Amino acid sequence: MRTFLRPAAGLFCVIALATAGCSSATDDSSDSNSGSGSTSRPQSSASPSGGSSGASSGTAYAPYVSATTASDNDSAGSPSTYNLAFVIADGSSCTPTWNGTTAIGDSAVKSRISALTESGSTVRVSFGGASGKELASTCDSASELAAAYGKALDAAGATEADFDVEGEQLTDSDSVALRSEAIALLQKERDDLTVTFTLPVMPSGLDDDGVALLESANDKGVQVSTVNVMTMNYGSAYDEDMGDYAEASAQAAHDQLEKTFGLSDEGAWRGLALTSMLGVNDVDNETFSLSDAEQVRSFAEEKGVAWVSMWSTFRDQACEGDDASSDDAATNCSGVEQGAGDFAAAFSG
Numbered sequence: 001m002r003t004f005l006r007p008a009a010g011l012f013c014v015i016a017l018a019t020a021g022c023s024s025a026t027d028d029s030s031d032s033n034s035g036s037g038s039t040s041r042p043q044s045s046a047s048p049s050g051g052s053s054g055a056s057s058g059t060a061y062a063p064y065v066s067a068t069t070a071s072d073n074d075s076a077g078s079p080s081t082y083n084l085a086f087v088i089a090d091g092s093s094c095t096p097t098w099n100g101t102t103a104i105g106d107s108a109v110k111s112r113i114s115a116l117t118e119s120g121s122t123v124r125v126s127f128g129g130a131s132g133k134e135l136a137s138t139c140d141s142a143s144e145l146a147a148a149y150g151k152a153l154d155a156a157g158a159t160e161a162d163f164d165v166e167g168e169q170l171t172d173s174d175s176v177a178l179r180s181e182a183i184a185l186l187q188k189e190r191d192d193l194t195v196t197f198t199l200p201v202m203p204s205g206l207d208d209d210g211v212a213l214l215e216s217a218n219d220k221g222v223q224v225s226t227v228n229v230m231t232m233n234y235g236s237a238y239d240e241d242m243g244d245y246a247e248a249s250a251q252a253a254h255d256q257l258e259k260t261f262g263l264s265d266e267g268a269w270r271g272l273a274l275t276s277m278l279g280v281n282d283v284d285n286e287t288f289s290l291s292d293a294e295q296v297r298s299f300a301e302e303k304g305v306a307w308v309s310m311w312s313t314f315r316d317q318a319c320e321g322d323d324a325s326s327d328d329a330a331t332n333c334s335g336v337e338q339g340a341g342d343f344a345a346a347f348s349g
Contacts, residue, residue: 059300060307061348064126064275065116067098067109067156071314074116076341077348081122083162083309084113086129087152094139096152100132104155113156124160124196125152130167136175136182145182150189159190162228164198170209180213180220187223194225198275201229203238203245205252211260218261226306228273229253231296232281232288239285242276243295250274250305266304274300275309278316278343279334290338293346301349308347316343 062081065074074082087104090097096104113123127149128134139145153161163183169175187193197217199210206214206229217224231246238245250272258268276288276296293310300308310316311329317340319333334343 059297059305059349061344062124062273062307062309063344063347064309064312066312066314067112068102068106069314070112070115071316073313073316073341073344075119076313076316077344078119079121079344079348081124081160081307082116083124083126084156084158085126085312086132086164087125087127087135088129088132089135089138092133092138094135094144094148096127096135096148104152110155117157122160123156123158124162125156125158126162126164126198127152128164128166128169128198130164134165134169134175134179136179137169137172139178139182142178142181142185145178146185146189149182149186153190153193159192160194160196161186162196162198165213166198166200166230170199170213173212176213176216177220180216180222183217183222184220187221195222196226196228196273197224198228198230200233201231201249201253202234203248203252205249205256211256214260224271226271226273227253227257228275228307228309230275230277232275232277232286232311233283234286235283236285238283241292242281242286242288243292246274246276246292246296247299250299250303254303269304270306272305273307273309274305275311276347277311277329279336279338280329282329287336289336290342290346293343297347297349310343310347313344316341 060080061077062083063077063079064083064085065071067084067086086099087096088100089095090100098104098106098109102109117123135145135148139148149161153159163179183195187195197213199206199213201210214227229249231249234245254268254272257263257271258265263271274296276293278288278293280287297308314332315334317333318338319331319335
């Protein structure tokens with residue numbers, strides 16, 4: 001029987017594609033992971049709560065931050081976890097780098113991570129993203145890929161990994177399979193490693209490629225803490241309220257997890273995370289407002305979602321000068337009227 005979502009503290013639910021069962025937290029019986037022999041169940045302290053805190057702490061706040069450049073807004077909202085963006089390949093090699101430009105062991109990045117964690121927050125290394133080449137497309141074997149992932153995690157001192165898979169990477173079945181195998185190998189070596197998949201979503205839910213990626217991970221025995229859906233960039237056909245669309249997307253993804261993997265209603269919500277692109281999005285008609293952020297936070301708390309996030313801390317401020325007319329979501333401002341850190345305050349509750 002293969003596990004899919006690591007349950008919240010206090011519950012041990014064993015989920016396979018066709019069957020499900022639950023036992024108490026004191027039950028030490030083990031599962032076997034397909035293709036990798038028998039492994040022990042992850043400990044309940046590794047719960048899908050956005051950081052080191054347990055499920056009783058409620059919905060956590062875990063924003064995306066630049067791994068290389070500090071923002072004055074990084075600590076706004078007192079995040080429990082920072083998602084460090086992004087580790088990708090150095091060109092066509094199997095060498096992990098920050099954003100394809102900075103060495104994984106760069107001393108300035110190490111200092112930055114120390115500053116982010118000095119108050120007790122943790123860091124989650126985010127692999128992939130929308131630009132550059134994800135390591136799964138440049139490494140030749142699962143063992144080589146696992147080693148590259150491990151090198152990045154060690155450099156950051158992290159036991160949490162986020163795999164942001166989108167665009168061509170999501171439709172490349174070979175790299176999807178290789179990534180799943182590599183993560184499973186890495187988890188065999190590191191039994192404290194928690195894994196998140198960050199995937200695009202529509203108000204109708206994950207697309208077929210997103211579901212196929214999760215099924216691949218499940219087939220290889222990967223234990224996944226959370227599925228983080230990107231509630232953004234729906235397309236020109238979606239021109240109404242972004243907060244409502246975020247709720248619809250979350251509900252649809254929840255139902256997919258519940259149905260496909262045999263999760264309970266509560267378990268599917270605890271296995272879900274939500275990431276919104278604050279302010280002006282990549283799509284011209286999409287603007288995610290502060291009231292949308294408040295709506296998403298309230299919804300997430302009501303449903304028991306593991307954590308909420310945003311892209312990103314360096315955009316959590318009003319634009320000045322030429323940036324004020326920009327609709328490029330990669331700029332260093334939101335494109336809406338706000339005070340610095342206002343979105344962080346809304347998302348952290």
